[in-house]
Amino acid sequence: MRKSMYLVYTADDDLNRFQDEVESKGKESIVYKADETEIEEIHKYVRERYRDIECIVYLDIPEEKLLRLAVEVSDIEPDIYQLAVLEKIRKEKSLKSNLDDVVRKDDWVEIQLLKKLEEHFSQEESRELKESISSTQGNISIFMHDDPDLDAIASAMALEEICEKENVGVETYFAGSFGHPETEIFMKNTDFLINKIDEESIEDVLEGTKKVAFVDFAKSSMSDIIPDSIDPDLVIDHHKTNKKIRAKEYTEIRTDVGATSTLMTQHLKNLDVPVSPVLASALLLGIKVDTHNYTKNISSEDYQAISYLNSRADKDILDVLENTPIYSETVSAMGRAISNREFKDSVMTTFCGKISHRDDIAQIANFLLRERDILTVLVCGVKDKKIHMSARSKDLQLNIGKVMEEAYSEIGGGGGHPHAGGGEVEMAQFTDVEEAVDNIKKRFQNEVFDR
Ligand SMILES: [Mn+2]
Secondary structure, X not given: OXXXXXXXXXXXXXXXXXXXXXXXXXXXXXXXXXXXXOHHHHHHHHHHHOOOEEEEEEEOOOXXXXXXXXXXXXXXXXXXXXXXXXXXXXXXXXXXXXXXXXXXXXXXHHHHHHHHHXXXXXXXXXXXXHHHHHOOOOOEEEEOOOOOXXXXXXXXXXXXXXXXXXXXXXXXXXXXXXXXXXXXXXHHOOOOOOEEXXXXXXXXXXXXXXXXXXXXXXXXXXXXXXXXXXXXXEEEEOOOOOOOOOOOOEEEEOOOOOOHHHHHHHHHHHOOOOOOHHHHXXXXXXXXHHOOOOOOOOOHHHHHHHHHHHOOOOHHHHHHHHOOOOOHHHHHHHHHHHHOOEEEOOXXXXXXXXXXXXXXXXXXXXXXXXXXXXXXXXXXXXXXXXEEEEEEEOOOOOOHHXXXXXXXXXXXXXXXXXXXXXXXXXXHHOOOHHHHHHHHHHHHHHHHHOO
């Protein structure tokens, strides 16, 4: 880059922080005080150094003077970016036509104010979480849903870390199995311990615990094992749910962020809990999987968490998990899904028989959605006496989460986001698989085409 200099012409005196920032980006800055420097001096400087000057900022300069400065500067070198910051803007039109941008000081104040408030409330939230943990007279049990992905695992790890800092005993539990290959690889590479539970052992666990925390899910009905009667004391989640869920002590359900890992990263940061390289990698991967490689449902808070975690993460772990292998059972199921696909307009439905991991159908649906001219995909598979469904859509007119919810609420359950959804139904209510799959496809099509 040829230019690398910032000039500031200002009525304010103290711009040390601004100058430090500019310097940290490898650039030079020169501040001219408005009461000491004549306009001609600035013009002379610009004429001499116009090749090096990238930008000129005018801070609180009277409009008349500002216009004279700006017009002359663009005559010398139109490529210099000229920005003015003013308390009040009167001649907006002529200012905007002669400068690259004009900003009202108030707007900055508002943004800074909002940032401050957000910081404060995030701190408050963390303080409440800490309070709820440290006041526990006994152990805390963390539960994950039955098919934990890296977001769930990383969030549980982070919550354990906070409990340990508060000297509160903690264990993480889940039922079901690891249905994501990257989860399995990650668990092999860490010594983080997750206890598997079943219908029998859960009673003992619940009896021996003072508080129950749900991470990355909010309702006991999301798990086949956790009794519906269990009301969690703490819930930290980012999924959309129908009901207004309130945990007994601490509820944080933030549908505007992409991952629970983002919320946990904020807590770790706010509470000054050191983040080990393994934990940082897990949280980073948690955000990655839940935002489909940082492309969906990602918010500015997710980006902030990513930048906090990036420098702390273990690059080897990230490397290993970058190219996740696919289970060979998943590839076989994909083969069956491909040969069984049926089409109606831009909608594809297919059945892939038995699946070994719940996530299989999601991966298959993601892949099939790439077929040309296809906008919506439904993939079904059988596991544990249930038919599981995964749906994806690129059709902006369609809310696939709603479709799934309405199509299957009578015979099972469904839900999700506008572009991705899922559901499941018990097989027992049908005479055989074929009837079940036909019924499921029909319900899906009725819902899609009736809209
Ligand atoms: Mn999640």
